Amino acid sequence: MKSAIKNRELVPESEAVVPVSIREVFFNFSVYESIKVLKGAAVFLEDHLGRLFDSAHRLEIPNPFKCEEIADLVYKLIHHDAIDRATLRIQLIGGSSPMLFIFYTDLPHYPIEYYRDGIRVITYEGERVIPEVKSTSLLLNYVALREAARRDAFEALLVDRWECSIEGTRSNVFALQGNTLITAGAGVLAGVTRKHIIESAKKIGLKVDYTCLRVHDLKGKEYDEVFISSTSMGAMPVSHIDGICISRDFEKTLRIHELVRNLEREYVDARTVQ
């Protein structure tokens, strides 16, 4: 039986519940993080907790939980359930008595072909509310990803009012042209993997151009390579947008991907050696 953390207690997962009638539950006044667990290590936990606290701060969710306290609760759950690999979710719900939950699901498995051949994505019109914040206001993401699955695609790129795509339903969006990595600057979620991608790109001598990516340019093959990123995906190359083949060359994307995975391995090794 799986366990979970509810506030400061370890409970059976079935007891990690919220009353629907609490206003903050009903209004989705809540922020979260998804963290990869590898060999029992919560990868880049400090970065994720930093962003969780930033999201809570931006929404002015009063947060009675300390960073170290949440980190301890994360490892309490990992050790109790002997979790080796998983996606861990930390959710903080606002209100007069903020509630903290930590629970986990299977780590998604992406076939090697996704990285070799690239993936198919669709475009989907819509903007997440307060995109700088990782909130559970995810209705748009739910319906956009469902539409992607129906059209046999792996992800949906959300298209904003300016015809740009700053994010997918569970990813950040990047393009490569010559020696430049291009990605949105302002108004975008400060992805933890995004940060590592930018670092890795600089390591291989790329410049970074913080510009919004226009869907017209993405579909018009204006870029050498296009990829999406997330904690679970790393850097995943995109071959098709709305059925249009945009690239078959993923060389730089895969070099970045390898460097990001190395950072992950280094983190896990340092943590498991301790």
Place this chain on the structure above:
Amino acid sequence: MKSAIKNRELVPESEAVVPVSIREVFFNFSVYESIKVLKGAAVFLEDHLGRLFDSAHRLEIPNPFKCEEIADLVYKLIHHDAIDRATLRIQLIGGSSPMLFIFYTDLPHYPIEYYRDGIRVITYEGERVIPEVKSTSLLLNYVALREAARRDAFEALLVDRWECSIEGTRSNVFALQGNTLITAGAGVLAGVTRKHIIESAKKIGLKVDYTCLRVHDLKGKEYDEVFISSTSMGAMPVSHIDGICISRDFEKTLRIHELVRNLEREYVDARTVQ
């Protein structure tokens, strides 16, 4: 102790809970209705259930509950808890096993001065996701209404990308000019009270112009009267937007309000005589 409905069962309200780890709970894949209960009658229940089913249909939430079944459950709760006056919430959460909840809170009380003097509203930039659907994706509404309260205002009008306001955080928006009632047509939530307002306006000889209201015009005193509407408010006159006095004359608004309240009373009388 208050009760609630969870799926088809009457339970103590404390047991109307959802596991946070269910994907549809986490992603807010859920629709709802707020219904006024007066003298134990769920006012315009049929209209609200019609809209609930429409919202579920638009989001493609598979809905195993029948309309009559939900109506019976509503009255099961009203009778069990001997509810005289309340705001009742019906929430339907999607997924492979959709969940139905019915619970209630106090009916808000609005002082008579609100109708006599008008209320203050602020404007707040943002668009609800899929505004035609009454979903619980309400983070924007939460933060906008909080900002209104901080600025001593009763409501926040959401301002969309076209600088128009089609809705407040819990209301529809209307203006009156000469013999015309003006309100957004497309892309707007089909408010139950909105429908009665349009009916009532026609009764007093007004034409209806379905046009989006521009914030610039609302604040620029381009209209004789401006008001907002909801199930609990009826038609509530607006005196100030962002601190600017836009009107002191609420004559037509209050005539419409009275007609809407009459429709409510007629519904309640018909129901309680049965």
